[in-house]
Amino acid sequence: MSGGVTNLDAIKSKALSSSSSSSPSWRSARVAPVTSAKPAVKKMLWSAVFVEYCKNPLTIPENIRYWHDDDHIIIKDAYAKAKVHVLVLPRKPVDKVTDLVGEAGVRTVEGLERVATTLLRTLKAENAYLDFKMGFHVIPSMSQLHLHVISQDFCSPRLKNAAHWNSFNTGFFIPPEEVIKTIREKGSFEKTAEELKKYARMKKVPMVCNQCSQVMKSVPMLNHHLGEHFTRKVKALKGM
Numbered sequence: 001m002s003g004g005v006t007n008l009d010a011i012k013s014k015a016l017s018s019s020s021s022s023s024p025s026w027r028s029a030r031v032a033p034v035t036s037a038k039p040a041v042k043k044m045l046w047s048a049v050f051v052e053y054c055k056n057p058l059t060i061p062e063n064i065r066y067w068h069d070d071d072h073i074i075i076k077d078a079y080a081k082a083k084v085h086v087l088v089l090p091r092k093p094v095d096k097v098t099d100l101v102g103e104a105g106v107r108t109v110e111g112l113e114r115v116a117t118t119l120l121r122t123l124k125a126e127n128a129y130l131d132f133k134m135g136f137h138v139i140p141s142m143s144q145l146h147l148h149v150i151s152q153d154f155c156s157p158r159l160k161n162a163a164h165w166n167s168f169n170t171g172f173f174i175p176p177e178e179v180i181k182t183i184r185e186k187g188s189f190e191k192t193a194e195e196l197k198k199y200a201r202m203k204k205v206p207m208v209c210n211q212c213s214q215v216m217k218s219v220p221m222l223n224h225h226l227g228e229h230f231t232r233k234v235k236a237l238k239g240m
Contacts, residue, residue: 050144094145
């Protein structure tokens with residue numbers, strides 16, 4: 001994606017035309033029931049599968065395959081924590097956000113943000129009931145840098161514990177503009193051991209609803225509460 005993403009057609013025109021199956025649609029992340037299907041990956045650490053995907057996008061399982069070009073890939077999160085949850089990755093090797101340094105690091109984040117912003121235009125057009133945000137986990141569970149693009153309903157059977165919730169709804173989740181700002185001010189997004197401990201503790205704080213700030217005492221209570229928010233929002237937008 002040399003020179004950045006300029007429009008949706010520019011991205012769609014490169015979409016996995018070499019796949020033996022029909023080309024994955026840029027419009028394939030519309031709201032749908034979250035499935036439990038898992039990619040079949042053999043002889044590889046699960047935490048390292050993204051590295052292989054970036055080397056060879058045709059190894060990406062069809063159920064999460066979305067789009068790629070020479071510089072980036074987009075995949076659906078196999079364990080989606082919301083109705084729409086996709087990941088944007090650079091194909092060049094970068095392990096995690098705290099490895100980003102200097103102008104090269106800034107350019108990497110800017111490239112990811114451009115692709116995600118273009119994607120969001122389609123997602124928002126197709127999913128009128130959903131709001132979105134994008135960001136990085138300071139301490140990711142998977143190797144290879146990836147930018148989450150996730151809808152804010154968080155209605156998913158994959159949302160199973162407080163750590164899942166807090167990883168997207170506390171300072172543990174860092175927007176790309178904050179990463180860029182930090183790199184430009186400090187030269188890198190590197191964190192000390194003490195800073196990383198602070199971020200790790202964020203996953204253990206009380207769960208607070210992202211839509212009304214109510215504290216949730218359990219994950220089942222949170223899931224029910226979020227479902228009610230989503231139902232009310234859909235009814236309001238439909239004028240019911």
